[in-house]
Amino acid sequence: MTPRKRLVGVGVGPGDPELLTLRAVRVLREAGVVVVPVVADRDGIADRDGAADRPGRAEATVLAHVDAAKVRRLPFAMDDTGGVTARSEKAWDDAASAVVGHLDAGTELVAFATIGDPNVYSTFHYLAAGVRALRPDVEVTTVPGITAMQDLAARSGTVLVEGREPLTLLPLTAGPEVLEAALAGPGTVVTYKGGRHMDDVRAALARHGRAGDAVVGRSLGLDDEWIGPLDATDGPLPYLSTVVAPPKRALRGGKL
Numbered sequence: 001m002t003p004r005k006r007l008v009g010v011g012v013g014p015g016d017p018e019l020l021t022l023r024a025v026r027v028l029r030e031a032g033v034v035v036v037p038v039v040a041d042r043d044g045i046a047d048r049d050g051a052a053d054r055p056g057r058a059e060a061t062v063l064a065h066v067d068a069a070k071v072r073r074l075p076f077a078m079d080d081t082g083g084v085t086a087r088s089e090k091a092w093d094d095a096a097s098a099v100v101g102h103l104d105a106g107t108e109l110v111a112f113a114t115i116g117d118p119n120v121y122s123t124f125h126y127l128a129a130g131v132r133a134l135r136p137d138v139e140v141t142t143v144p145g146i147t148a149m150q151d152l153a154a155r156s157g158t159v160l161v162e163g164r165e166p167l168t169l170l171p172l173t174a175g176p177e178v179l180e181a182a183l184a185g186p187g188t189v190v191t192y193k194g195g196r197h198m199d200d201v202r203a204a205l206a207r208h209g210r211a212g213d214a215v216v217g218r219s220l221g222l223d224d225e226w227i228g229p230l231d232a233t234d235g236p237l238p239y240l241s242t243v244v245a246p247p248k249r250a251l252r253g254g255k256l
Helices: 022-030 057-063 086-104 124-134 148-156 176-183 195-207
Strands: 006-011 033-041 044-046 071-076 109-114 139-143 167-171 188-192 215-218 226-229 241-245
Touching: 006 022, 006 124, 022 109, 022 139, 033 057, 033 086, 057 071, 057 109, 071 086, 086 109, 086 124, 109 124, 124 139, 148 188, 148 215, 148 226, 148 241, 167 176, 176 188, 176 195, 195 241
Parallel strands: 006 109, 006 139, 033 071, 033 109, 167 188
Antiparallel strands: 033 044, 188 241, 215 226, 215 241
């Protein structure tokens, strides 16, 4: 019986190669081809926070564990304007065709490496939908990964949630109203994406009395990473910056 072709979305964490799970490393090494997303702008391929001639965050993490010979870049068109564009759909379709090409050529397992977790704001499921449309018999699964908010919480000594507190994770691309509503609530608020909006975040945190406890992780896992109080920064930050803003906690067990 011919083995079923497989596409696996593998979470590789926020950037530190030591934060991959044992399962993630095993799947990456078992894969015949490992594809990594890179950002395609109108002038070509460029990393979110750097230049086209260096590996993106997912690729750099993967290269710490597998042979570079089986790593392939897949360009994705991404922007912060919201909504699906013809350009983004074409990129998803082209990426799906490239994966199907590897599977049709004899590769039994293609792994897609994505920063963080493949089920949290990942491009993986746009790709997977295209692959399913072209080859419905391909088995699609995921391997969970450590998220940037978990890494930032651990390394900054910030407790994400206690007792009955809710946890709200949102992309800054969702707009200021979503952020304001979350900060008005009783739980921790975590923001992803859109470091260029950081002045708005600082102002919103100040209005809700959370500025002093908020921490930010910039370029987590990379050589130029920085972790510290958000109010120790100013101006825009890199796109892949994470902010954790916990609520006020007056006493031990007070949120039980």
